[in-house]
Structures are given as structure tokens and as C-alpha cells.
Amino acid sequence: MKLRRSERMVVISNYLINNPYTLTSLNTFAEKYEAAKSSISEDIAIIKRAFENSHIGVIQTVTGASGGVIFTPTISEDDAKAIVTELCQRLSESDRILPGGYIYLSDLLSTPSILQNVGRIIASSFAGEKIDAVMTVATKGVPLANAVANVLNVPFVIVRRDLKITEGSTVSVNYASGSSDRIEKMFLSKRSLKPNSRVLIVDDFLKGGGTISGMISLLKEFESELVGVAVFASNAQAKRSNFVDYKSLLKVTKIDTKANKVQVELGNIFDK
Amino acid sequence: MKLRRSERMVVISNYLINNPYTLTSLNTFAEKYEAAKSSISEDIAIIKRAFENSHIGVIQTVTGASGGVIFTPTISEDDAKAIVTELCQRLSESDRILPGGYIYLSDLLSTPSILQNVGRIIASSFAGEKIDAVMTVATKGVPLANAVANVLNVPFVIVRRDLKITEGSTVSVNYASGSSDRIEKMFLSKRSLKPNSRVLIVDDFLKGGGTISGMISLLKEFESELVGVAVFASNAQAKRSNFVDYKSLLKVTKIDTKANKVQVELGNIFDK
Structure with a gap:
């Protein structure tokens, strides 16, 4: 033509x-x-x-x-900050607080224009790193992993908390569930990740860090390597001992269920 | 500038x-x-x-x-056919057959370049229709819904088969589970879909049609309207009575677990 x-x-x-x-x-x-x-x-x-x-x-x-x-x-730092500042405001809306101190995020993580920007910001912050795959845990991490994988043009792999026959053979590890001290299992289809892959782990919300630690143990089972961890929002009040380095877009500093208020700041992805 | x-x-x-x-x-x-x-x-x-x-x-x-x-x-019909013909070949690979006659699809539905093309083909086939949201069921439908929603630039909503505290208030309906005649429940967060939305339902694999019928009942609960149904692959051997019209990219005409062979054809999305 x-x-x-x-x-x-x-x-x-x-x-x-x-x-x-x-x-x-x-x-x-x-x-x-x-x-x-x-x-x-x-x-x-x-x-x-x-x-x-x-x-x-x-x-x-x-x-x-x-x-x-x-x-x-790429995305300029000014654009990235403007986008995440707007997300801070959206996250501070009082009607996002759910009983138990959880925050409703699903609407933000199912809007293509937001996901596209978030994907670009996370991918840019790992510029220069060789990444073969993006890993997340079902269900809420999927759109985020998809968005980051779109920008990096690599496949994403979905770890599951339940066993599905449509996944074929799986490998499982134990992990400490975030909301309690219960030990649970997570599964990854054997054929979904090649050995020696360099993997970026992403998730929607970081609280205790149990799920992410679980995914890191899975990487070892698959003889693969962790490039880094990125989350949409992290809870600054949660206690995490011996936890890996991670990058967050948003940092939730306070969830006041009584006053129905959430305090949100820019995450450490913007730290120098 | x-x-x-x-x-x-x-x-x-x-x-x-x-x-x-x-x-x-x-x-x-x-x-x-x-x-x-x-x-x-x-x-x-x-x-x-x-x-x-x-x-x-x-x-x-x-x-x-x-x-x-x-x-x-948009996407030209020639390009669309070429892309789906290649997917037919990928789907026919014998090592995709899982015990029980299931087909492993996860690798295809987690590759950004494939998802992008599939999203474009499905969106194009509903050109001219007003669509406010794309609906799917967790977990495997999510990347597909995400891809179609990216092209249409509308949010996607995720129906769940389990109850999560992070979803807030939900509405549930009963549906006939595909693999058995069991009646199960599916849930949708109350705030995830506005009334009077025009919704496109997408899913990865159509067998009995129970899940899709369940999502259609959910639409009624949310006073919303069905625009259409699109699936990545449909099983041509499955019996579906009184089922709605749907569009499929791929049609699985035979799963021969004994000979370890799958027969796949272009789906009805290409019918005139």
C-alpha cells in the first residue's frame, strides 16, 4: 500500500x-x-x-x-502526579468505606482510561528492567496486571485462591491470609509460567503482605525471579515484618470508619 | 506546546x-x-x-x-479472519485437552496482543450499538471483558461466583452451573452498574449457557438492558435450549479426548 x-x-x-x-x-x-x-x-x-x-x-x-x-x-512525572492526585481524591470519597474498614476500589480498577494510565505509570517505574511476565492474584488484581502487561507487551499470569479444573495441573503454596492469621493455599497453573522468567508482581491493595509473599514463594517453585512489586494502594497502618521492597501509587494513611473518612497520599512510587 | x-x-x-x-x-x-x-x-x-x-x-x-x-x-474482515484462523490453529494444539474434555485457554487470554485484536473484533461486530458497560464473570472472562471495554472505552463489571467483603452490598441470582445441573449463586456489587445501562456480556467459553443466562437475570435486577452476548469460543456439541443469540469468534466442533484432538472452526461472528 x-x-x-x-x-x-x-x-x-x-x-x-x-x-x-x-x-x-x-x-x-x-x-x-x-x-x-x-x-x-x-x-x-x-x-x-x-x-x-x-x-x-x-x-x-x-x-x-x-x-x-x-x-x-513513557509518562512525564507531572502527568503521573496529576493522574494519581486525582485518584487520591477519588479514593477519599467517604462512600468508599465498607464495613470492616475495607475500601471499595472496583470502579476505579474497571475504567479503561484509569487502568491505561496506571499501567503506564507502573511500567515506567521499572524502565530498563527486563520483564518477561506480570503476575497477580485473582480476581481484583487481574485488570491491573492486564494494564501493566499491555504496556510492557508481555503475558500476565493469574494465581488463584481456588482450584479450577480448566487450569490443568497446578503448583500450590501456602500463604498467610491478610485479614486473619489463617494459612491458606494459592495455585498457579503449571504451564502458565516458563522457568527462568523475570516477573513483576502487581496487586490492587497491600495490607499485611501475605498474598504477595505467597506469590514470591510461587516464583521460587517456578524457578523464576522477582523483578519487583507494585501495588495500586498500600495501607500505611498495616504492620509488615521482613517484607520486600514495593512501589505504591497511593498510600492510605488512615481509615476512620467512625467519621467515615479515608486519608490518602501519593505513594512511594514518587519518592526520589 | x-x-x-x-x-x-x-x-x-x-x-x-x-x-x-x-x-x-x-x-x-x-x-x-x-x-x-x-x-x-x-x-x-x-x-x-x-x-x-x-x-x-x-x-x-x-x-x-x-x-x-x-x-x-475498526478491523478489516480479512485481518479479523486471519487473526481468528491463527487462533483456530492454536486452539487445535493437542496438549490443550485437559482431563474431562476441557480446553486450556488461559495462555491465549493473557497475551496482550491477542486480547487487543480479539477486543477489536468483538467491539467492531457491535458497531453502531450504544454500549454503557461490558459484563463478565470472574475470573477467566475478566481479561476478555477488559479488552472489549478498552476498545469501547466504557467500564466493565465483574460478576462473582463467591462473596467478597471488599465488594460491599451485592445482588445475587441463582443460575444452573454449566458442568452439572447444580443450582449456584452469582453476585454483583450493587454500586457497580447504574440502572438503565445498556450492557454487552462477554465470556471466554460457552458450554451450557447457564452462566450467561445468570448474567442476563442479573441485568434485570439492575434494570439494565442486554445489547448482546459475545464469547471467545463456543462448544458446538453442547445442548442449549431457549438460549439467546450470541456471537462467537471460535466454534469447537469436536473434543476427542481419546485421540487427543480438538476440531475448531471460525465462529458465527463471521456469518453473513
């Missing part, structure tokens, strides 16, 4: 946006759009400048025979 | 791709990129042509004071 330069730039931009973290050779574009490789190279230079000036992302050029370009989505 | 025309087209394309089904006024772009409205109008005309020629999507112009442009992602 032969296109004018302006149109070609639009479709190449679209391709890069939809295929992040993927090496694409300039020849692929040259053949697809029936243009000289030198023209494609000029197109990419313009797209690169526009993407970088507008903090859409970075385009890296790999030279050599097997070279090409790789698009990595 | 003042940009050259070529750069402006790149960033406007990026904006439209990331904000589908959203009306944006030309003034928004004119102010953001310090350009005349007439220049923006010309940019959009070029982007529109490029998007349409490459089947990326359609840009609709709404005239008048509250007017602007709306981007609707």
Missing part, C-alpha cells in the same frame, strides 16, 4: 503505539508502505521527536543487520 | 488512538498545540484518510458548537 509521507507517519505511529517493546526493522515498514528505507528513517526521526516532546514515549534505534526501532511508552 | 504539522499529526493520532469513542473538539487540539482551528481540521482530514485506508478506524466529525471528532477503532 503506497501512502503519502503524512499518512505514512500516521500509520507508523499507530503501529508503534500498538506494538510497544517490540523490535521492528525499517524494512518491514519500507515493504509495507512501498517507500525507500531512507524515507522511513526520516519518518521515524519526526515521530521520535514528536513522541519525546509530548512524553508519549521513547523510540530507540538498534543498528546493524538485525536492527530496527523499539517504542517504549 | 507549538509543533510542526508533521509532529502535530503524530500526537493527534496518538491522542485519538488512546481516546476511542470520545468526542474531542478541534479547539482542544488548537489550544494544546497552538495552531489555527483550520490547520487542525486539515490535520484531521489527513489522519482520517490514513486511518481509513489502513483499516485502523473511522473518524467521524460532529458539526456545531459542541462538535468535534470521534475515533472508532
